[in-house]
Amino acid sequence: MKRFRFLLFLFIVPAAALLFNGCILDAFKNLVQNMPIDYTFTLSGNTTAIPKQTGTFTLNDSKTYRDNKDKVKQLRYKAAAFCVSSNTVPSLQGDIILTLKAGSGIGATTLFSKTLAGFKPNDYLGIQAKDLPLTQTEINAINSYLSNSDLFSSMVFTTELSVQNATPANTTIALTCFLSLALEMTLNLE
Amino acid sequence: MKNIFLLLMLALLITAPSLSQIDSHFGYIDEKEIAQFAKPLVTSLGIAMNTGAFHTAHIPTFFGFSIGVRGMIMMIPDNQKTFTPAIPAGYKSATGTNETATFYGTDGGVYSGPGGFITYPSGVNESTLPFVFPQATVSILGTELLLRYVPLNIKETKINLFGIGLKHSVSQYIPFCPVDLAVQVLYNKFNVENLVTSTHIAFSGQVSKTFAVVTAYGGVQYESSKLTFDYNIKGDPTSANPLLQTDRKVSADVTGDNSMRLTVGGALSLGFFVLNADYSVGSQPVASAGITFEF
Numbered sequence: 001m002k003r004f005r006f007l008l009f010l011f012i013v014p015a016a017a018l019l020f021n022g023c024i025l026d027a028f029k030n031l032v033q034n035m036p037i038d039y040t041f042t043l044s045g046n047t048t049a050i051p052k053q054t055g056t057f058t059l060n061d062s063k064t065y066r067d068n069k070d071k072v073k074q075l076r077y078k079a080a081a082f083c084v085s086s087n088t089v090p091s092l093q094g095d096i097i098l099t100l101k102a103g104s105g106i107g108a109t110t111l112f113s114k115t116l117a118g119f120k121p122n123d124y125l126g127i128q129a130k131d132l133p134l135t136q137t138e139i140n141a142i143n144s145y146l147s148n149s150d151l152f153s154s155m156v157f158t159t160e161l162s163v164q165n166a167t168p169a170n171t172t173i174a175l176t177c178f179l180s181l182a183l184e185m186t187l188n189l190e
Numbered sequence: 191m192k193n194i195f196l197l198l199m200l201a202l203l204i205t206a207p208s209l210s211q212i213d214s215h216f217g218y219i220d221e222k223e224i225a226q227f228a229k230p231l232v233t234s235l236g237i238a239m240n241t242g243a244f245h246t247a248h249i250p251t252f253f254g255f256s257i258g259v260r261g262m263i264m265m266i267p268d269n270q271k272t273f274t275p276a277i278p279a280g281y282k283s284a285t286g287t288n289e290t291a292t293f294y295g296t297d298g299g300v301y302s303g304p305g306g307f308i309t310y311p312s313g314v315n316e317s318t319l320p321f322v323f324p325q326a327t328v329s330i331l332g333t334e335l336l337l338r339y340v341p342l343n344i345k346e347t348k349i350n351l352f353g354i355g356l357k358h359s360v361s362q363y364i365p366f367c368p369v370d371l372a373v374q375v376l377y378n379k380f381n382v383e384n385l386v387t388s389t390h391i392a393f394s395g396q397v398s399k400t401f402a403v404v405t406a407y408g409g410v411q412y413e414s415s416k417l418t419f420d421y422n423i424k425g426d427p428t429s430a431n432p433l434l435q436t437d438r439k440v441s442a443d444v445t446g447d448n449s450m451r452l453t454v455g456g457a458l459s460l461g462f463f464v465l466n467a468d469y470s471v472g473s474q475p476v477a478s479a480g481i482t483f484e485f
Contacts, residue, residue, distance in 0.1 A: 033218050034300050034309035036428045063426040064218075079284035081302040128280050129302040180306040180428075182284065189214050 031187040034078055037062040039159045040085070040178040047094070047166035047173060054160045056104050059152055064185070073149055074186035077142040080112075081129040085176040087121040092173055094119060094166035098132070100179065101158040102145040108158045111145065112138040121175055129180070146183070215293065217424040218311045220433035221440040223275055224419060227310075230270040231293040231319075232388070232446040233473050236415025237264050238321035239353065239378035239390035240448070241478045243336060245457040245466035246405050247370040247396040249359040254329040258464075258482030261322045265475045270447070271295035271313065280304050281430070294319075305430030323351055327484075332359035338378065347385075353378035357396075372396045388417035390448075405457040407468070415446030447473045 039061075041053045059065045065072065082098060096116040101108035114132050124130055134142075145155070159179055166173075219227050242260030272289040281303030290299030295313035325338040338353030357374035361367040376392040391414050398407035418441060425436035455468020455478075467479040 030314075031214050032298065032312035034298050034307070034311070036307040036309055036426065036430070038306055038428050062428060064424065064428075067424050067426075079300050079302060079307065081284065081307065083304055083306055124304065126280070126304050128282075128304055129306070131284060131302055178306065180302070182300045182302075182307045182309055184312075187214070 029188065029190050031189055033064070033068075033185050033187065035062055035064040035075075035183045035185045036180055037065070037183060038178045038180045039157075040176065041159075041161045043161070043163065043175040043177070044173065047092070047169055047171045050094075050163040050166055050173070052160060052162040054158065056156050056158050058154075058156055065152075068185065068187050069153065071187040071189065072152060072185055073188045074184075075146040075149075075152065076184040076186075077134070077139050077146070078182040078184045080132040080134060080182070081180045082114075082116065082124075082132055083129045083178050083180055084121045084125045085178060086174070087125050087176075088174040089168070089171055090122045091168055092121055092166065092171075092175065095164045097160075097162045097164065098179060099160040100142075100181075101160070102141070102155075104156045104158050109141075111141045111157075121177065215311060215314070216419060216421045218309070218434065220423065220431060221442045222433065223310075224421075224440075224442045225444045226273040226275065227292055228417070228419065228444050229292065229447055230266060230474070232415055232417045232444045233270070233448055234264045234266070234319045234321075235380060235388055235417065236390045236413060236446040236448040237451075237470075237472065237474050237476050238262060238319070239351075239380060239388075239415070240376060240392035240411065240413045240451075241321075241470065241476055242323075242325070242480055243355055243374060243376050243392070243394070244357065244372070244396050244407065244409065245455065245464060245468070245480060245482065246400070246407055247359070247361070247372040247398040247409075248400065248405075249329050249332050249334045249357060249362075249370075249372060251332055251359075251362065252330070254334070254484065255327070256464075256482050256484035257324070257326040258480055258484070259322065259324050260478060260480040262320070262476050262478040264319045264321070265477070266294045266317050266319070267474065270474070275299060275301075275310060277301045277308060278303065281308060301430075303430055306428060308429065308431045308434075323353075325353065329357075332362045333357070334374075336374075336376070348383040349381070351378065351380045368399070370396075370398045370400075385420055386417060387420075388415065390415045390446075403459045405459070405466075406455075407457065407466075408452070408454045411451045411453065411470075413448045413451065415448050417444050417446070418442070419444065449473065 039057045096119045099113040100111045281301040284300045284302040290310040291313035296315045298310040298312040301308045327336045334357040336355035340351040342349040355376040361371040374394045378390040380388045394411035396409040451470045451472030453470040457466035464482040470476045
């Protein structure tokens with residue numbers, strides 16, 4: 001009987017160890033999901049002086065984040081894009097300066113600022129997104145801001161959008177566009 | 191002996207609740223893409239259900255009984271860890287690769303387009319999936335009935351496996367046949383309440399040869415797997431994918447990539463106990479082992 005028991009253990013223990021090794025369990029306990037979060041700008045006025053747009057958003061503006069806020073253990077930057085939702089002047093063109101800051105008010109620090117020179121909204125309206133390639137330094141700055149999971153609920157982002165050298169001159173415009181960020185969200189499903 | 195049984199039950203309990211958590215993984219993928227995302231998992235389940243049904247082609251001509259446990263580990267090929275999603279015109283990868291993870295893969299895809307981002311979930315980043323279940327057989331006059339049944343109730347989720355198989359000795363009709371030959375049909379159902387309903391069917395031809403206490407065996411098997419997922423999409427109005435913008439419940443059928451497999455293995459008889467191990471080549475290779483009490 002002792003011999004049988006030894007053989008049984010010899011056979012079963014390696015098989016059970018495969019299940020107990022934790023890897024497969026850890027894999028099922030975590031979920032990594034890419035989460036989009038947008039901020040929409042509505043610009044209107046005359047091309048001679050289009051007012052600068054400034055606004056703030058928080059992670060709570062994302063339903064994916066709200067649905068999982070109790071389980072989120074990590075957020076990381078994945079991608080950024082600029083998109084156009086509507087445009088009343090098809091020939092509109094100008095230099096767009098898009099800025100994302102960590103925090104709000106005068107204490108906000110710039111995470112990135114991109115100039116889209118000679119941007120033609122109609123080239124993107126319903127056609128494509130303008131990808132915003134970030135430098136590694138800019139990505140590190142965003143990830144650093146996102147690194148403290150205790151502060152997820154209170155994190156604020158400030159966005160700014162201004163248009164310069166807009167043409168056709170002296171034309172009334174109405175442009176709706178948005179900055180879209182994709183963040184990688186790691187959830188703890190336990 | 192009590193410790194061994196406890197160990198086996200724990201092994202069963204570990205695999206099953208992991209599968210009950212897959213709802214969370216599917217909530218961010220629409221019903222059109224779920225087939226591509228989940229196909230390797232369905233294939234794994236199909237392979238698991240259709241594995242370990244024999245360790246010999248011999249069937250007692252009068253009466254036989256066995257009860258045992260089968261453990262296996264499916265190995266996921268790299269080409270089953272990614273797929274290319276059907277993204278709409280105007281969208282392109284924002285991360286440089288057009289592929290996204292399947293259930294077993296790593297990085298989920300991010301695709302930018304006029305509506306913002308379409309995003310996909312990452313996979314579990316695993317190359318293997320283990321599975322364990324018990325089974326029993328009763329044979330009479332060259333025909334064997336196989337039964338598997340595992341009812342579990344974990345965190346108020348009912349998980350159950352039921353399998354039935356019928357095997358018939360062919361070599362009994364061939365005088366002086368140097369090897370044992372048999373054919374077998376196998377039907378398995380694996381359900382996770384309110385999430386997964388799956389059926390798995392296999393037909394096999396088996397051959398074995400016994401030398402004293404050692405048996406060499408092999409087989410060719412045709413198999414198929416079909417799984418229905420009932421899951422909740424966790425909608426987000428920000429998603430550029432219209433199918434992922436609202437919360438809703440969906441149901442999707444996924445067929446596994448199972449077809450043919452070739453199995454070779456060996457068994458060692460130790461009185462009333464048989465230890466066996468085999469390896470199958472198919473859509474996903476699987477190494478299987480079993481312990482059987484039989485007479």
